[in-house]
Amino acid sequence: MKSYRKELWFNTSSRRDYINITGDVEKCLKESGVNEGVCLVNAMHITASVYINDNESGLIQDYDDWLEQLAPHEPVTHYRHNRTGEDNGDAHLKRQIMGREVVVAVSDGRLDFGPWEQIFYAEFDGRRRKRVLVKIIGE
Amino acid sequence: MKSYRKELWFNTSSRRDYINITGDVEKCLKESGVNEGVCLVNAMHITASVYINDNESGLIQDYDDWLEQLAPHEPVTHYRHNRTGEDNGDAHLKRQIMGREVVVAVSDGRLDFGPWEQIFYAEFDGRRRKRVLVKIIGE
Amino acid sequence: MKSYRKELWFNTSSRRDYINITGDVEKCLKESGVNEGVCLVNAMHITASVYINDNESGLIQDYDDWLEQLAPHEPVTHYRHNRTGEDNGDAHLKRQIMGREVVVAVSDGRLDFGPWEQIFYAEFDGRRRKRVLVKIIGE
Numbered sequence: 103m104k105s106y107r108k109e110l111w112f113n114t115s116s117r118r119d120y121i122n123i124t125g126d127v128e129k130c131l132k133e134s135g136v137n138e139g140v141c142l143v144n145a146m147h148i149t150a151s152v153y154i155n156d157n158e159s160g161l162i163q164d165y166d167d168w169l170e171q172l173a174p175h176e177p178v179t180h181y182r183h184n185r186t187g188e189d190n191g192d193a194h195l196k197r198q199i200m201g202r203e204v205v206v207a208v209s210d211g212r213l214d215f216g217p218w219e220q221i222f223y224a225e226f227d228g229r230r231r232k233r234v235l236v237k238i239i240g241e
Numbered sequence: 242m243k244s245y246r247k248e249l250w251f252n253t254s255s256r257r258d259y260i261n262i263t264g265d266v267e268k269c270l271k272e273s274g275v276n277e278g279v280c281l282v283n284a285m286h287i288t289a290s291v292y293i294n295d296n297e298s299g300l301i302q303d304y305d306d307w308l309e310q311l312a313p314h315e316p317v318t319h320y321r322h323n324r325t326g327e328d329n330g331d332a333h334l335k336r337q338i339m340g341r342e343v344v345v346a347v348s349d350g351r352l353d354f355g356p357w358e359q360i361f362y363a364e365f366d367g368r369r370r371k372r373v374l375v376k377i378i379g380e
Numbered sequence: 381m382k383s384y385r386k387e388l389w390f391n392t393s394s395r396r397d398y399i400n401i402t403g404d405v406e407k408c409l410k411e412s413g414v415n416e417g418v419c420l421v422n423a424m425h426i427t428a429s430v431y432i433n434d435n436e437s438g439l440i441q442d443y444d445d446w447l448e449q450l451a452p453h454e455p456v457t458h459y460r461h462n463r464t465g466e467d468n469g470d471a472h473l474k475r476q477i478m479g480r481e482v483v484v485a486v487s488d489g490r491l492d493f494g495p496w497e498q499i500f501y502a503e504f505d506g507r508r509r510k511r512v513l514v515k516i517i518g519e
Binding site for chain 1: 321
Binding site: 198239 | 381395414416417418431432433436437438440441442446450477478479482483484485487491492494495496497509517518
């Protein structure tokens with residue numbers, strides 16, 4: 103069994119951001135030399151997500167509006183978590199909607215994707231260095 | 242390490258549908274010959290989900306009502322994504338609640354399930370041919 | 381390839397509860413002898429979740445309030461599922477927000493975590509014996 107590990111680092115300029123990391127993960131897969139297996143991609147921070155969906159700017163804005171409606175940032179005093187001195191209570195909730203991780207099949211040396219699947223890093227409390235883990239196992 | 246891959250195809254007659262695919266995945270597992278490992282089942286389309294829950298018709302109707310309340314189909318002009326000519330903006334949101342994939346343990350040649358776990362394909366933008374990927378790795 | 385399986389059992393005294401199981405999973409990993417691979421942790425029941433987030437009591441209360449707002453327990457007659465004699469319709473919905481499972485990378489014999497990642501068992505219909513599956517594969 104082969105095993106591969108890499109961290110991808112991000113530092114977004116805004117609080118929330120959505121970054122297409124499909125190319126980065128494909129590069130990892132090539133480096134891993136794995137032909138058949140699974141590829142785990144997860145946020146290593148608890149106020150960010152990794153998810154798979156469409157690379158379409160309108161949709162990304164729809165997600166952002168919807169998450170802000172389901173778990174608004176303001177008022178920050180709404181969240182008990184923010185009594186610890188944080189202002190990111192909403193980010194912990196948004197991340198649960200979008201998910202922590204994706205597991206992608208690796209077949210014939212490729213990410214085994216349908217026609218529109220793209221991997222995104224979703225940042226809900228950015229403006230600092232944060233990272234994603236790529237772990238690939240197989241043969 | 243053994244590795245197995247199969248696509249399951251669907252074409253629902255209504256926009257939204259919920260299909261129990263547990264039997265199909267069990268058939269895949271038998272074909273794979275894997276006794277110990279993991280089984281990934283994921284939607285290959287970004288307006289559909291694979292999830293695990295109860296095979297109870299009232300619950301499925303509860304899910305459908307709830308998702309429609311959290312991300313209503315109408316008015317279709319509500320979603321920026323629909324400016325691309327689509328009318329499935331809601332489906333991309335519903336899919337994030339229900340999830341893209343499940344990973345199921347394989348133990349002793351069986352899907353290692355609790356008493357009520359069943360795998361469902363949830364379609365949020367149907368009436369066309371779409372598919373699910375089953376990937377099994379192990380020994 | 382090594383393969384390891386263990387069930388963790390719970391019986392919460394209240395309907396809803398959030399239990400940090402990171403230490404239990406670390407113990408499993410040690411027992412497994414796996415150095416490189418993946419660790420799947422999933423609820424075996426369909427009214428409970430396994431998720432990864434912060435071990436902070438305010439946040440846990442925020443999650444509980446938010447889930448109750450998105451899928452309230454009362455009135456129990458609101459849910460068609462409850463016509464079967466159950467009163468846990470809300471629990472099936474809450475579980476979809478928080479997720480069924482997590483997949484954690486195993487690197488160098490450790491759960492490969494970011495600084496604040498902790499694994500939680502979230503119970504939404506407790507006061508009876510229920511369980512979580514830990515499955516580890518790798519080498």
